[in-house]
Amino acid sequence: MGISTPASDTLVSFRGVQKSYDGESLIVKHLDLDIRRGEFLTMLGPSGSGKTTCLMMLAGFETPTHGEIRLDGQLLNNVPPHKRNIGMVFQNYALFPHMTVAENLAYPLTIRKMNKSEIAERVKKALGMVKLDALAHRYPGQMSGGQQQRVALARALVFEPQLVLMDEPLGALDKQLREHMQLEIKHIHENLGITVVYVTHDQGEALTMSDRVAVFKDGVIQQIDAANVLYEAPVNSFVANFIGxxxxxxxxxxxxxGQHCAVRLASGEVVKASAICVGRNGEPTSMSIRPERVRLNQLAEACENRLKAKLAEFIYFGDHVRLRLDVAGQSGFMVKVPVGELDSSWKTGDMLDVGWMARDIRALDSAIVSH
Structure with missing residues (x-):
């Protein structure tokens, strides 16, 4: 599956790209992908899905077994990494420990043979961008992980590349710092208008930061869309389960x-759903519905689908409570309830009415997917 955009709008294109390390199994299978100028595209997927291999082929650290990769129209297949004018940010920072922050940033400019005054100016500008002006003369070993990651980011941007690649850059940071850096990277992207290709297995990160997300599984892009479309309208059960x-x-x-179907559950009830990728009558399907789309008791009365559910567990999250329910003979059905809407009389073992609209439940392929 690929998405085509007008040539002038496309910065990177993969055409028929395959990658195999052993000549037999394909890590990436016939990839067609256009990356738009100025967009923030995230490649998301589990380990071994091919996302990092795609990034490494784009960077020049791996060579496609088959197919073409172009950057701004130029065929990249035989261009060495240092001649691609691409910035890279890795999870392990990859800073030179014997150089100060300023020297680390100057390095890519020195190898591009820029003059000293321009180097000094660009280093100053890049340090300002990541708010590290005061630390120019420190060594990486004297800095925290978050500060080192900022230096790595500044070094990738200092020579003003048209494309920046990021491979799990925030994976080593703690949750709070990671969320802070997500916003910072997003703001830098917006301010500079550069194109970013970002690899992560963290779906929350992908949803927060990206213009578009490409979901990988087994070397194939399952769906590529804006974050809200992936979440609200997954095209298959893998995407539905992987995102959110x-x-x-x-x-x-x-x-x-037409666009709807009726599905009989194992318990005998029939549910009306949006028909997304269903077969003929009698064929199995997995239906996907988000926890916040489910209504309870009085609110369920206005819904097209209504079932009985047994309350199995309360899980407290501060601003909301998740209820784990047994629905139609299946356990582990989750509903999110804002704290203010929780009925204080509910207790485990109670029977509740649950309901949802047909448009909010998507009948997909029958794959039984585990996280």
């Missing part, structure tokens, strides 16, 4: 009419 929290109900298709 998801409830899955299994059943068999009993009727398909």
């Amino acid at each position: 929290e998801n409830n899955t109900l299994h059943g068999e298709v009993v009727d398909v009419a």
Whole structure:
């Protein structure tokens, strides 16, 4: 699956790209992908899905077994990494420990043979961008992980590349710092208008930062879309389960009419759903519904689908509570309830009415996916 954009709008294009390390199994299978000028594109997927291999082929550290990669129209296949004018940020920072921060930033400019005054000016500007002006003369070993990551980011931007690649750059940071850096990287991207290709297995990070997200599985892009589209309209059960929290109900298709279908659950109830990728009558399907789309008790009365559920567990999250329910003979069905809407009389073992609209439940392929 690929997305085509007008040539002038495209900075990077993969065409028919394959990668195999042993000549037999393909880590990347026939990838067609256009990356737009100025966009923040995230490659997201589990370990071994091919996302990092794609990034490494773009950087020049790996060579495609088959197909073409172009940057601004130029074929990259045989261009060495240092001649690609691409900035790179790695998870392990890859800073030179014997150089100060300023020397680390000057290094890519020195090898591009810039003059001293321009180097000094660019280093100053890059340090200002990541708010490290005061630390120019420190060595990496004297800095925290978050500060080192900022230096690595500044070094990738200092020579003003048209493309910056980031491979799990925040993976080593603690949660609070990681969330802070996500916003900072996003703001730098917006201010500079550069193109960023970002690799992560953290779906929250992908949703927060990206213009578009490409979800990889087994060397194939399953879906590429804006974050809200991936979340609200996954095209298959893998994407539904990989992006955000998801409830899955299994059943068999009993009727398909236009954009809707009716699905019979194992317990006998019939649910009306949006028909996204369903087969003929009698075929199995997995239906996906987000926890915040489910309504309870009185609120369930206005919904097209209504079922009985048994309350199995309360899980407290501060601003909301998650209820784990048994629905239609399946356990682990989650509903999010804002704290202010929680009924204080509910207790485990209670029977509740649950409901949702047909448009909010998507009948997908029958794959049984575990996280």
